[in-house]
Amino acid sequence: MADAVFKTVFAGPHASIQDGGRRGLMRFGVPASGPMDRKSFALANLALGKDADAAGIEISMGGLVLDCVSGATTLAIAGGGFIVERDGARLGSWSTLPIRAGQKLTIRPGPWGSWTYLAFAGKLTATQWLGSAATHALSGFGGGKLTTGQEITITDAIQHSDAITAIACPIWARPRQHLHVVLGPQDRYFSAAALQALLTEPFYLTSAYDRMGLRLRGPSLAPDAALSIPSEAILRGSVQVSGDGVPTVLLSDHQTTGGYPKIATVLADDLDGFVQLRTNDAVAFKAITAPQAVQLARTRAAAIATVYAKVRDLAGR
Amino acid sequence: MITFRPVADHAILVDFADTLSDAAHAAVLHLDQALAARPCAGFREAIPAFVNLLVDFDPLITDHRAVETHLRGLLDHPAAATSLPAQREVLVCYDDDLAPDLASVARMTGLSTETVINAHLAGDYAVFLYGFAPGYAYLGGVPKPIQLDRKPAAVRGVAAGSVIIAGPQCLVTTLTMPTGWWIIGRSPTQILTGDPERPFLFDVGDKVRFRRITRAEFASGGGA
Secondary structure (H helix, E strand, O other): OOOEEEEEEEEOOOOEEEOOOOOOOHHHOOOOOOOOOHHHHHHHHHOOOOOOOOOEEEEOOOOEEEEEEEOEEEEEEEOOEEEEEEOOEEEEOOEEEEEEOOOEEEEEEEEEOOOEEEEEOOEEOOOOEOOEOOOOOOOOOOOOEOOOOOEEEEEOOOOOOOOOEEOOOOHHHOOOOEEEEEEOOOHHHOOHHHHHHHHHOOEEEEEEEOOOEEEEEOOOOOOOOOOOOOOEEOOOOEEEEOOOOOEEEEOOOOOOEEOOOEEEEEOOOHHHHHOOOOOOOEEEEEEOOHHHHHHHHHHHHHHHHHHHHHHHHHHHO | OOEEEEEOOOEEEEEOOOOOOHHHHHHHHHHHHHHHHOOOOOEEEEEEOOOEEEEEEOOOOOOHHHHHHHHHHHHHOOOOOOOOOOEEEEEEEOOHHHOOOHHHHHHHHOOOHHHHHHHHHHOOEEEEEEOOOOOOEEEEOOOHHHOOOOOOOOEEEEOOOEEEEEOOEEEEOOOOEEEOOEEEEEOOOOOEOOOOOOOEOOOOOOEEEEEEOOHHHHHOOOOO
8 A cells, every 4th residue: 555645834833743642651750641632533543443542643723734745545633623624625623534645634723622633544654752652742752743844654545435524523522611520639738718619610721721731710729838749640630739829730741740739630531621622711620529530430431432433333334 | 647549530649648758758669569569450550759659540440449448458468678779870970061050059058069069979869759751850869068949040941961959859851941950960871761671761769879970971971
């Protein structure tokens, strides 16, 4: 099978190569990285019959323009409500489409969402670091950010069909404003008033938003004491509060340890929808117990697996 | 007093103390080793820090209660002491242009630059934890006479390989980044080794000594 080659005509600031991420290395200062919205990324791959964790491209609201300069392949785009154009003909995200040499693909922000994902029928050639092509933004390790002029090579490229096909956008791929948290592990450093504010007041996304984390605006959650605690592990989903009372939700490229107290931690599955919100959108936190969180994770996982299986089956036809 | 704290749907934090202590950190390392030797079903990874160990698990396979029970079992039946921590060596060149803060550290501590260097070399260091960025290993053990608070403001663009100190901690940077710590030397030793079998020079708990090298040795990558 042949290669398909694309040239990057324009890449926004946060376009990068991602895959399922590199797990198990947080003890060495290395977060998993990988897609901000993991489920949409998986759906783009599954729609092409690929492994859910295969390497693809993450695109922010900065957008991406690619020229196909040789070969042919099929693309899948999932995540957010972006505008996708092939040679000017307008499509939505959540579709698979054939593309061949001489055609141009344009992806730019649309009515909703902050991230979209591009998967290719074939193998995206990417630099690996520690067994993964996921880009760690701070260091640039992994497949890396896309830059204008860069070539992207898809080996073993195949074109599935001439048809443009829709990928059904599941309800859980939409932006999520209600986030489940388990309080802690340092909720003990916060007053009853701060905990109540966290769980009853709205918070708003600020523009201080990148792959490391997202700062929120809302009532001050200043901790009672312990401006800094002995540095300890941070996870994707940790809600850490700096000394001035401002909460930040840590995301895919989070620091692995830090000394700010964590008032709460977001259910892992809620984060995919959370990252699709935009600046000034509101979020509300709801506390659940640890057993409820595990139960919710299992219920969600079962429903997600059903959708994944359906998308995979359709791709097989 | 050991406290188990749930973290979201997929992790548990085992706290051995609220404040820094050698005993708490030793307990963290001991549990970390015991868990590595006998992981529970659904175990994904553990992250050791100063006074606690975070244990991440797959909530589709296990839950907080089952993981806590397993960890309590490890604590109740401690394994015999395993091998001694590994001793690692880090090379460092203290030449002026690679050590922009050495003179300031000397001035602020009232010592000569040679005395600062010798104090730094005399320290017995241990890797307490990694954090901030890939390969950023926080070494405890900077001798008291050269312990300084960090600078009021960070300096940008500090080269990878810089040997930096603040308070009792020392770090060899792996990326070019801002830092508010004092830059007292430069090391050719690669913490990110590039070796897929052993990608990081240190494990948490390892002992570290610094060895002084000349500029010529630094230029040749440590003369190794």
